[in-house]
Amino acid sequence: MRRATLTDVAREAEVSIASASRAINGLDNVAEGVRNRVLEAAAKLKYIPHGGARSLALARTNTIGLLLPDIYGEFFSEIIRGVDVAARAKGLHLLVSGSHGDVKEAVAAILAMSGRVDGLLVMSPFVDSQDLGAVLPVSLPLVTIASRIGQSGYGAITVDNYAGGKMAVEHLVAQGCTRLAHISGPESNFEAQERKRGFEAAVAAHGAKVSYSTVCEGDFTEEAGFQCTRDILAAVDAGAPCPDGIFVGNDMMAIGALFALKEAGLSVPDDIALVGFDDVPIARFAQPSLSTLRIGVYELGRRGLELLADALADPDGEPAESIVISPELVIRESSKRIA
Amino acid sequence: MRRATLTDVAREAEVSIASASRAINGLDNVAEGVRNRVLEAAAKLKYIPHGGARSLALARTNTIGLLLPDIYGEFFSEIIRGVDVAARAKGLHLLVSGSHGDVKEAVAAILAMSGRVDGLLVMSPFVDSQDLGAVLPVSLPLVTIASRIGQSGYGAITVDNYAGGKMAVEHLVAQGCTRLAHISGPESNFEAQERKRGFEAAVAAHGAKVSYSTVCEGDFTEEAGFQCTRDILAAVDAGAPCPDGIFVGNDMMAIGALFALKEAGLSVPDDIALVGFDDVPIARFAQPSLSTLRIGVYELGRRGLELLADALADPDGEPAESIVISPELVIRESSKRIA
């Protein structure tokens, strides 16, 4: 059976389609009798308003597009949580899409969203995300999260990854580590590069007292952390000096590292101390629990959406300033070498 | 600046809007010259097709609506992963929404999605989900996951929770447990009730050899598992017999239980064996790693979407049969008492 349209309802109730619309939407300039007839007809026909048509007529979708590298997993799930909670509070719906590590796909996703959303919340941490800027609908409110897209006049939330990298090093050194290693995120990932840069700068600042080897580039997955750590240990077996502290580019890789170290019979933190990044929920469940740099992933999503919602509510208000989040060191078991 | 419409492009290229449309969509009945002019005009004006309008005209959105109790967290994130992967493969977009434990909200979400999606993938494990059936757009293809909604002619994926509950008991008994406890999910949750029913039936089947106490009803969160376990231990302190095996309604609560038991200085599995449900990714990271009943959460999402995509592709094909998934026991450290 074809779905009932407003026209059907109007015909059934023997009123004009305009009155039907008004009755359905609860406007007050409708006579009681008409309203009831319309409502009855709607119920009888199982009429459900066509959101798409409504949006077209109103030029308003009450939906915002959320574009993330992926839409699942510890980290992104936490972002989604923040966005979801805030969106609900504002009465907005979510059209989500994953760019799967590729600017091309991100562009495709944005094009597909165009005309279906009132605003865009985008996280595109790829180094070449500038390309996105070129495609972006100029007229669409846009808030970026941890991205480096040129023109985002509507606000941006960024994380001070560089500072985070430095903090990790300072902490490890304070715990007595002198030979550090770093398992970084992908070279194509802007955030990963900043963390690495912070790491290297901090190590360099310590001069000869602290040495390091940036051993491995992973892709932010647990498997990559596992594999990189194995590689490090293999190098050690082959004669390289063994690190006594590893700064891992994110928590999931750190968990992989934990597994590899356990497998090798090494103790964390005594043989090797470990610091991750993000503080995803799983970090405190790890064994030993994971020291990390907290960036408040949930908040990232929540504040991002709020920025966007504000922009939507007041389209020609001041373009929101950019928010910079400073990571906070969370010390847990994986790096606690000094009581 | 107003966003450019097809009309603008057509005017700029000095062709009719129809030709512009054809050129943009790559139809072949357009002269080269016209096509180029249109494409140039589009580029110049930064024209981006309006997806909403397009959908209205085509009566096709290439989007499917995903309705879950929540759209984040270990369990749902894993479902989303399955759905996302399958959706990408089919070229479909995702409009996701959380019902936040409430049929009312689920209804609202579905209404909001109406006319924006080609089909619905719904998980509504509430006991009173029948209510949903009444509202559901009859004409919209609908696949349910682990739900009990009356009329879903388009396929459903369900989990044999009852069998799972029984399996948990059999396993615990086989490990030598004789005094069981169960931490169940919410009373309002159909799946939780089935698991509990399976648990009780299996225990009863063992007669006097095995006793049990269904101690606590949680809400599937880690905190609830923690609290319920504390309650159990408090009861033990007050003189109740101490269970030597607990079947926990899902993995997140089992992890909470693990924490509570550790806090109380009890050893898992030696003092108390633990079995969870779902096998979410975190289960194997727990310490000790968590025995559980695997239902293949990822697959749940993936197959759900595929069922739906099939229905979409062939609207009057056979209504897909209902798929029943049998949980599979995964034995890890938390319940291994017998070598």
Added chain:
DNA sequence: GGAAGGACTGTAAGCGCTTGCATATTGATT
């Protein structure tokens, strides 16, 4: 008794796009 105002209701335009149909335009065919 007629004008003014209020309360409803309907007509129709329009949101941005696709597409069936009619209308050129062109080249090939007899």
Added chain:
DNA sequence: AATCAATATGCAAGCGCTTACAGTCCTTCC
């Protein structure tokens, strides 16, 4: 030179809805 089939283009209707505007019909008030 006339005919026909392609081929290219435009017109206009229509997707389902909202809403400005223009009535219509009563009251109410001089």
